[in-house]
Amino acid sequence: MAKINISLDAELVVEVMVLAGVGSPQDAVELVVRDYIARGHRTEARTELKDQSLREVEVKPQEPQG
Template sequence: MGGTVAKVNISLDAELVVEAMVLAGIGSPQDAIEAVVRDYIARGHRTEARTELKDQQLRELDVKPQEPQG
């Protein structure tokens, strides 16, 4: 990664941060929240990819000629 990344400062409830730190197994509040957010985004991208694949498979089924029934 090149260049400077813009940073944002936010305030969070301390209990949320401590819980994120414990669940992530990370002792730094900054690192723990960053890891949680990155994981959330990655999961979203994986879900989008699975949904797109399923939609594509369904479209392919709709396009295939139907076998005569009877």
């Protein structure tokens, strides 16, 4: 896998390290990014299931009014 280098605010990285419970800045940021991606996939899966169930609902024609 290709690697990149980025600059981040030190306080931000330290906070992520504490919240993630890891001692390496690289590992902490990688965990946050992987979690963000996983959440996105879970959200997509939930909305896809909801959309499918909405499509499966049969819509009854309305009775003529008047």
